[in-house]
Amino acid sequence: MKLLERDLQLQALATALDAAATGHGRIAVISGEAGIGKTSFVERFLTDRGAAVRVLKGNCDSLFHPSPLAPLYDIAYQTGGRLLSQLEVETPRAALFATVLGELDSSAQPTLLVFEDVHWADEATLDLIKFLGRRIAQMRALIILTHRDDGAAPLLRQLLGDLASSRSTIRIALPRLTIDGVRALIADQPFDAAAVHGQTAGNPFFVTEVLANTATGVPPTVRDAVLARAAILQPNARHVLEAAAVLGSRIDDAVLSGMFGGEADGLVDCMTAGLLEATADGIAFRHELVRDTILHELDAMRRRALCRQAFAALKASGIGRGGFAQLAELAAGAGDSESVLEYGLAAARADAAVGAHRAAAAQYLRMLEYAGDRPPAERAQLYETYAEECTTVDNQREAIRGRREAAELWRQAGDRVREGANLSALAWPMVRSGQNMAAHETSQRALALLESLPPSRELADAYRMHAHLRMLDRDRPLAVELGTKAIALATMLDDKRIIVAAEIVVGSALLVDGDEAGADHLNRALALAREEGWDALAGLAYLNIGSSYGEVYQFAEAERYLVEGIDYARERDLDHATHYMTAWLALVRLYQGRWDEALELAEWVVGRPGTSAITRIMALVALGRLRTRRGDAGAEDILDEALQLALQTDTLQRLAPVRSARAEAAWFAGDFPLVIAEATATHALAERSKHGWHTGEFAFWQRLCGNPVIVPAWSAPPFALQISGDWQCAAEQWARLGCPYEQARALADGDTDAQLAALEIFDRLGARPAASILRQRMRGEGMRRIPRGPRATTRRNRFGLTLREMEVLACIAIGLSNGRIGARLHVSPKTIDHHVSSVLAKLGATTRGMAAEIAREQNLLPQNRDTMSAK
Numbered sequence: 112m113k114l115l116e117r118d119l120q121l122q123a124l125a126t127a128l129d130a131a132a133t134g135h136g137r138i139a140v141i142s143g144e145a146g147i148g149k150t151s152f153v154e155r156f157l158t159d160r161g162a163a164v165r166v167l168k169g170n171c172d173s174l175f176h177p178s179p180l181a182p183l184y185d186i187a188y189q190t191g192g193r194l195l196s197q198l199e200v201e202t203p204r205a206a207l208f209a210t211v212l213g214e215l216d217s218s219a220q221p222t223l224l225v226f227e228d229v230h231w232a233d234e235a236t237l238d239l240i241k242f243l244g245r246r247i248a249q250m251r252a253l254i255i256l257t258h259r260d261d262g263a264a265p266l267l268r269q270l271l272g273d274l275a276s277s278r279s280t281i282r283i284a285l286p287r288l289t290i291d292g293v294r295a296l297i298a299d300q301p302f303d304a305a306a307v308h309g310q311t312a313g314n315p316f317f318v319t320e321v322l323a324n325t326a327t328g329v330p331p332t333v334r335d336a337v338l339a340r341a342a343i344l345q346p347n348a349r350h351v352l353e354a355a356a357v358l359g360s361r362i363d364d365a366v367l368s369g370m371f372g373g374e375a376d377g378l379v380d381c382m383t384a385g386l387l388e389a390t391a392d393g394i395a396f397r398h399e400l401v402r403d404t405i406l407h408e409l410d411a412m413r414r415r416a417l418c419r420q421a422f423a424a425l426k427a428s429g430i431g432r433g434g435f436a437q438l439a440e441l442a443a444g445a446g447d448s449e450s451v452l453e454y455g456l457a458a459a460r461a462d463a464a465v466g467a468h469r470a471a472a473a474q475y476l477r478m479l480e481y482a483g484d485r486p487p488a489e490r491a492q493l494y495e496t497y498a499e500e501c502t503t504v505d506n507q508r509e510a511i512r513g514r515r516e517a518a519e520l521w522r523q524a525g526d527r528v529r530e531g532a533n534l535s536a537l538a539w540p541m542v543r544s545g546q547n548m549a550a551h552e553t554s555q556r557a558l559a560l561l562e563s564l565p566p567s568r569e570l571a572d573a574y575r576m577h578a579h580l581r582m583l584d585r586d587r588p589l590a591v592e593l594g595t596k597a598i599a600l601a602t603m604l605d606d607k608r609i610i611v612a613a614e615i616v617v618g619s620a621l622l623v624d625g626d627e628a629g630a631d632h633l634n635r636a637l638a639l640a641r642e643e644g645w646d647a648l649a650g651l652a653y654l655n656i657g658s659s660y661g662e663v664y665q666f667a668e669a670e671r672y673l674v675e676g677i678d679y680a681r682e683r684d685l686d687h688a689t690h691y692m693t694a695w696l697a698l699v700r701l702y703q704g705r706w707d708e709a710l711e712l713a714e715w716v717v718g719r720p721g722t723s724a725i726t727r728i729m730a731l732v733a734l735g736r737l738r739t740r741r742g743d744a745g746a747e748d749i750l751d752e753a754l755q756l757a758l759q760t761d762t763l764q765r766l767a768p769v770r771s772a773r774a775e776a777a778w779f780a781g782d783f784p785l786v787i788a789e790a791t792a793t794h795a796l797a798e799r800s801k802h803g804w805h806t807g808e809f810a811f812w813q814r815l816c817g818n819p820v821i822v823p824a825w826s827a828p829p830f831a832l833q834i835s836g837d838w839q840c841a842a843e844q845w846a847r848l849g850c851p852y853e854q855a856r857a858l859a860d861g862d863t864d865a866q867l868a869a870l871e872i873f874d875r876l877g878a879r880p881a882a883s884i885l886r887q888r889m890r891g892e893g894m895r896r897i898p899r900g901p902r903a904t905t906r907r908n909r910f911g912l913t914l915r916e917m918e919v920l921a922c923i924a925i926g927l928s929n930g931r932i933g934a935r936l937h938v939s940p941k942t943i944d945h946h947v948s949s950v951l952a953k954l955g956a957t958t959r960g961m962a963a964e965i966a967r968e969q970n971l972l973p974q975n976r977d978t979m980s981a982k
Contacts, residue, residue, distance in 0.1 A: 143285035146316030287313030348377030369424030418444030491520035650688035
């Protein structure tokens with residue numbers, strides 16, 4: 112087929128390759144609907160430019176449960192050597208990914224690495240692409256990804272979102288053909304261009320199928336066109352075509368021949384008909400839509416028989432680890448339960464070894480469907496491992512079901528230790544699902560059962576789990592007691608992993624209670640985790656140290672560990688830890704008065720797809736409090752979402768920051784009954800936990816509204832001092848903690864000089880609501896010559912616009928869309944949405960055009976208009 116109407120897209124790809132050749136690596140994301148010609152487009156580019164580069168190409172499988180790292184096997188067969196040998200053994204994923212990275216940099220020529228059909232990619236392959244994408248900028252390589260853009264799976268959407276934030280990524284969307292393009296394809300054939308274009312909507316594959324059809328007229332569907340071709344095949348060729356469809360979109364010709372006991376008679380006819388084609392490494396369907404059509408036409412009995420043939424041939428070919436998933440799928444199609452369990456287990460283990468935990472969970476779920484007649488212990492093991500994988504991928508409902516089934520089956524099998532271990536593990540998905548009371552009850556049942564048996568690793572881990580639950584509720588005494596038991600027992604059993612996990616729990620429980628001894632536990636855990644190479648536990652230790660220091664307002668220490676931890680987690684692709692620590696760093700920056708930085712960090716986290724609920728809560732708290740303090744629009748909606756998420760957790764750790772933020776927002780709205788409602792909702796829980804900072808802030812907001820409240824002696828001193836009327840000492844303490852806004856809030860209660868100092872801080876921070884209230888109070892007290900606020904040479908501060916908002920306003924003024932503004936400023940469109948809303952609110956504009964007009968009237972735009980073209 113001719114490649115029409117793709118010149119601009121080919122030029123964009125060529126430009127990316129030229130940049131890569133100079134050491135500025137790129138990722139090109141090629142998207143379009145099925146049949147749009149993504150493969151043809153890439154093949155044409157390889158024909159034009161492939162001779163000057165080293166080309167490595169891998170394809171993703173269209174299996175229900177894809178093989179882990181399937182395209183990497185294709186690439187390894189091309190490169191050979193270390194990469195291939197690593198794939199055939201359980202190589203740690205970090206080492207495997209590092210080898211791929213090294214392979215990209217090992218050639219004298221630039222490398223062009225192609226991943227075809229990533230909409231079918233398994234989790235490990237997507238993680239590999241993300242890993243490479245974060246490191247591509249300094250390499251002489253161009254990575255090309257092709258994917259369908261119709262209904263991308265959540266994991267792929269997350270990957271695309273991650274790549275979109277990189278300046279090294281270009282996106283090329285392939286459009287449908289125009290009627291002129293269809294006319295060019297028709298040439299002198301007896302077809303009406305308008306009719307063909309109307310029937311196919313300009314989809315290139317559909318057009319070529321219509322034009323290849325020998326029947327008269329335009330067929331009603333492409334399916335009919337494909338079946339019309341298949342209908343002219345002789346029975347032997349039709350048999351080959353159906354066998355190939357069962358094997359997959361790409362077929363090893365030796366395996367296909369094995370299904371027929373020799374050369375597949377009729378294969379040539381299938382190729383002549385344009386249904387199959389030869390490739391460099393075997394045989395492939397000309398398009399996946401052809402395979403889908405043929406598979407759809409197979410009746411159940413015929414498909415089962417073909418699956419049996421295919422399974423036998425594939426097994427006889429001596430397929431390695433990369434084929435376990437395909438063998439399991441064919442065994443399921445053949446109704447062979449024994450082989451489903453055998454190869455499904457091998458595939459699941461291979462999946463888990465490279466981090467493809469969703470694929471592993473899917474394999475275990477299918478195995479359970481075929482294991483109904485197996486002994487309880489065997490089924491219990493399957494449920495247990497299934498639950499572990501579900502927990503990893505955040506499918507908490509199935510994790511709960513799996514743990515319950517496993518515990519009951521272990522009970523039936525008479526293994527009380529494994530029963531107790533699963534009851535203990537059941538508490539974790541429960542608490543992550545917001546079922547805290549049920550989690551505590553289940554954890555207590557596990558402890559009672561395991562304590563009645565001889566000491567074991569399972570008992571140590573149950574102590575650790577229950578300690579973790581108590582720590583989340585900020586119950587220091589019990590958390591420390593149980594955590595210490597876990598450490599002692601794990602030490603006796605020489606289980607370092609449990610020791611590290613329990614040290615993190617004990618350290619966190621102490622540190623959030625203001626006991627610096629907690630840092631010793633956390634630092635021991637961090638050192639041991641790093642020494643043993645347990646990256647996830649090390650990331651958890653950083654996360655807990657930084658957030659614990661933040662919760663007790665030790666922001667200098669919090670900043671140190673969070674910044675160091677974010678660097679550590681990013682280097683190892685520990686996304687959960689990176690996102691959570693970034694959310695907390697946004698809160699730290701808020702309290703430190705570095706509000707522009709806090710805004711960027713919080714909006715980055717909120718804009719990330721797939722972040723956990725606890726991460727999103729903390730980012731929303733930072734963003735909501737910042738908007739409240741600046742007087743920006745949207746704080747109410749943000750804090751409503753934060754409350755909905757926090758209520759699901761039912762823990763002081765999440766509820767208290769949200770309730771405090773909402774109390775502050777209600778105060779500035781003048782809704783004092785709501786202030787009291789928010790400040791009392793979680794106050795009793797904070798007092799029961801003797802959490803000085805949460806209790807102190809709740810008491811502060813209640814007293815501010817005139818609500819009588821007793822302030823415990825152990826409340827955080829700055830809040831207690833301000834409540835008692837000692838504004839001067841309170842301000843000094845806030846200053847020592849590095850909290851300028853809180854310092855100004857205390858000074859505002861003081862004498863004239865203190866109020867003037869508070870006003871200067873509020874104005875400097877951009878805290879317009881607090882500054883306005885203070886000015887009103889000062890006028891009410893008869894003060895004259897109240898400063899009107901800083902007078903800058905520009906007019907930006909008249910509207911309270913930040914530097915970033917000024918950049919956004921300049922882009923609005925020249926008519927750029929949010930997407931183009933995001934591309935220019937290298938931030939996500941969702942972040943730009945927030946900036947645009949804030950700009951309009953501060954300018955008092957209801958439309959973008961009105962905002963642009965105000966900007967021109969008030970001389971807010973850059974003087975050098977040449978730098979502001981829309982190009």
